Amino acid sequence: MMLTLVAILASAGLILLLGLGDPKRRRAAGQGEGHGASLRRLLAVAALLPGLAFLLYGDAAAFLLWLGGTAVAGWGISAALPAAPTKVR
Amino acid sequence: MIHLPKAETKAMVAVHGWSGILLGLLLYAVVLTGTAAVFAEEIGAWSAGHVATQSAFERPMADTLRRLGDETPAQYREAVDLFETGDHDLGLFFHRHEMDGGELISRGLFYVVGQDGRVIHRQAGTNEDVYGARNDNALSAFLVDTHVRLHVPNPWGLLLTGILGLSMLVAAISGLLIHRHLFKDIFTLRRSGSAVLANRDAHSVAGTWSLPFAFVLAFTGSFFSFFGTVGMPVVAMAAFGGNVQALTEAVYGNPGRPDPRPATIGNMDRINADAIARAGAIPTFVTIENVGRADAKVTTYHPPKTAAIAPMSLLYDGATAAFLQEKPLIGPKPSAGGTLAAIMSPLHFGNFAGLLSKAIWFGLGFAMCYVTYTGIRLWLVRREGGVRSFAWLERTNMVVGLGLPFALAAAAAAFLLAMPLGSATWWTPAGFLVGAALAVGAGAIAPDAARLGTWLRGATGALLLLLPPMRLLTGGPGWSTAFAAGQSIIVTLDVAFLLAGGWMLWQLRGTARTPRPSLALQPAE
Numbered sequence: 001m002m003l004t005l006v007a008i009l010a011s012a013g014l015i016l017l018l019g020l021g022d023p024k025r026r027r028a029a030g031q032g033e034g035h036g037a038s039l040r041r042l043l044a045v046a047a048l049l050p051g052l053a054f055l056l057y058g059d060a061a062a063f064l065l066w067l068g069g070t071a072v073a074g075w076g077i078s079a080a081l082p083a084a085p086t087k088v089r
Numbered sequence: 090m091i092h093l094p095k096a097e098t099k100a101m102v103a104v105h106g107w108s109g110i111l112l113g114l115l116l117y118a119v120v121l122t123g124t125a126a127v128f129a130e131e132i133g134a135w136s137a138g139h140v141a142t143q144s145a146f147e148r149p150m151a152d153t154l155r156r157l158g159d160e161t162p163a164q165y166r167e168a169v170d171l172f173e174t175g176d177h178d179l180g181l182f183f184h185r186h187e188m189d190g191g192e193l194i195s196r197g198l199f200y201v202v203g204q205d206g207r208v209i210h211r212q213a214g215t216n217e218d219v220y221g222a223r224n225d226n227a228l229s230a231f232l233v234d235t236h237v238r239l240h241v242p243n244p245w246g247l248l249l250t251g252i253l254g255l256s257m258l259v260a261a262i263s264g265l266l267i268h269r270h271l272f273k274d275i276f277t278l279r280r281s282g283s284a285v286l287a288n289r290d291a292h293s294v295a296g297t298w299s300l301p302f303a304f305v306l307a308f309t310g311s312f313f314s315f316f317g318t319v320g321m322p323v324v325a326m327a328a329f330g331g332n333v334q335a336l337t338e339a340v341y342g343n344p345g346r347p348d349p350r351p352a353t354i355g356n357m358d359r360i361n362a363d364a365i366a367r368a369g370a371i372p373t374f375v376t377i378e379n380v381g382r383a384d385a386k387v388t389t390y391h392p393p394k395t396a397a398i399a400p401m402s403l404l405y406d407g408a409t410a411a412f413l414q415e416k417p418l419i420g421p422k423p424s425a426g427g428t429l430a431a432i433m434s435p436l437h438f439g440n441f442a443g444l445l446s447k448a449i450w451f452g453l454g455f456a457m458c459y460v461t462y463t464g465i466r467l468w469l470v471r472r473e474g475g476v477r478s479f480a481w482l483e484r485t486n487m488v489v490g491l492g493l494p495f496a497l498a499a500a501a502a503a504f505l506l507a508m509p510l511g512s513a514t515w516w517t518p519a520g521f522l523v524g525a526a527l528a529v530g531a532g533a534i535a536p537d538a539a540r541l542g543t544w545l546r547g548a549t550g551a552l553l554l555l556l557p558p559m560r561l562l563t564g565g566p567g568w569s570t571a572f573a574a575g576q577s578i579i580v581t582l583d584v585a586f587l588l589a590g591g592w593m594l595w596q597l598r599g600t601a602r603t604p605r606p607s608l609a610l611q612p613a614e
Contacts, residue, residue: 001445022276057394061442065449072452075298078276
């Protein structure tokens with residue numbers, strides 16, 4: 001259980017990095033350019049590695065927990081990251 | 090991502106929008122109550138103040154089982170179900186199977202044995218009476234029943250929720266097909282831009298993160314709804330001449346040569362101890378077939394073992410108490426179909442890894458609610474300023490979206506007040522209806538959507554804050570008692586309600602400082 005929690009936190013940390021450097025979000029928020037494509041791919045693959053490890057190890061419960069936990073964390077991170085500057089309609 | 094031609098994308102957008110608009114509010118009700126029902130067991134312990142720590146299956150029960158078996162008329166000794174009820178009391182339902190209006194039911198005698206081994210309740214009835222709401226579980230039973238069938242009588246309620254599950258599946262698939270930049274937009278939430286952009290981002294970001302689980306929850310939910318209402322009767326008609334009982338015995342029963350010779354039931358305490366040691370967990374349910382016969386069989390059902398998601402079942406010889414085999418859910422031997430059927434329940438309920446899996450499934454359910462609610466708002470803001478006014482739908486969306494949590498909190502408050510008086514089974518749904526009526530009334534008199542949202546959020550936040558003190562004032566166990574009994578879930582839920590209520594009221598403070606114009610009730614500039 002503890003290992004699964006650590007895996008979720010590790011993937012969430014990498015998703016946070018992905019979000020912080022996300023080009024489209026940064027452009028929309030007026031924060032300039034974000035990470036390059038290769039760094040983003042590297043971070044994305046690294047974020048998926050714990051899930052892949054659980055799959056290869058045959059731990060279905062840990063894989064599902066990781067997938068669900070990472071999805072919830074990803075949504076939370078997206079909601080918490082700085083939003084776009086206020087526009088006057 | 091998937092790039093459809095323009096005309097097909099347009100058609101998919103229409104399918105996505107209309108499937109959400111036509112059934113979205115009902116779907117929201119099912120998903121929200123399902124999200125809360127993930128913690129039904131914990132809410133049951135919290136609301137009824139359960140503090141017993143020893144399971145009924147860890148206490149001696151063999152003598153009681155034999156004695157009650159002897160007392161029970163032979164016609165009801167076809168089978169007996171053993172399960173925990175109330176505060177770790179033991180429920181024993183001696184019954185026979187019979188058909189009632191085309192439906193397979195169980196009828197017999199139900200006993201509840203208290204922690205001191207004495208029979209504290211005796212009742213004749215059917216499975217609906219035995220497994221229905223009681224005074225001490227009325228709140229959790231209400232949540233589950235709302236989620237499963239929206240309180241519509243069977244089979245129509247199950248068919249309705251099954252159709253809602255299919256509509257969620259349609260929305261998930263069409264959403265995947267119409268979203269051209271699924272991953273590019275996954276972090277982009279433009280909250281302060283145009284109303285369309287803000288709602289579109291909120292809807293698509295939450296939808297993208299929870300997409301795999303939208304498929305899983307919608308599919309498994311539909312499976313459960315249609316399994317008994319459509320699947321079983323159709324298969325029974327095709328292969329068993331319409332005999333549902335024969336189908337049930339073939340699929341779930343234990344094949345073997347009948348041996349009706351009388352035989353005393355084996356030592357149930359030995360079976361319980363062995364089952365707990367083998368499964369590493371206390372049984373959630375135990376069934377004994379052919380009670381008092383030489384061919385009696387005992388099946389114990391357990392939560393999944395570590396690293397597994399399928400629940401575990403063990404089969405014992407009922408007369409000798411000898412272990413026979415690990416039993417698949419379907420048929421006598423392991424099969425792909427049996428495994429698939431077995432994982433439906435943990436995939437839907439998220440109950441395969443204790444509180445962690447339940448907490449994650451709660452978060453995913455909350456995301457689904459958010460996706461449904463923002464989807465309807467998006468559909469509405471896109472039509473702002475059009476020829477037809479959808480102000481009534483925006484108001485309805487808000488009454489349901491924000492009024493339903495308020496009505497559920499009102500049901501919880503009614504339960505806490507009524508349970509000590511023994512009338513919780515009546516007052517819990519009544520409390521919900523009163524809360525729902527207040528929300529509808531607020532929707533009718535609110536001058537605008539923003540004010541309506543503020544009222545409903547404020548009322549829900551205040552009610553959530555009141556639930557823990559109400560629980561304590563109506564005789565619920567205090568935090569020290571709960572901790573001492575190892576029931577930290579009572580304290581956890583108290584804190585969760587206080588935090589949720591506080592957060593809702595805190596949000597209103599922010600809204601009051603920076604007022605936002607209504608998105609739908611005022612025409613776009």
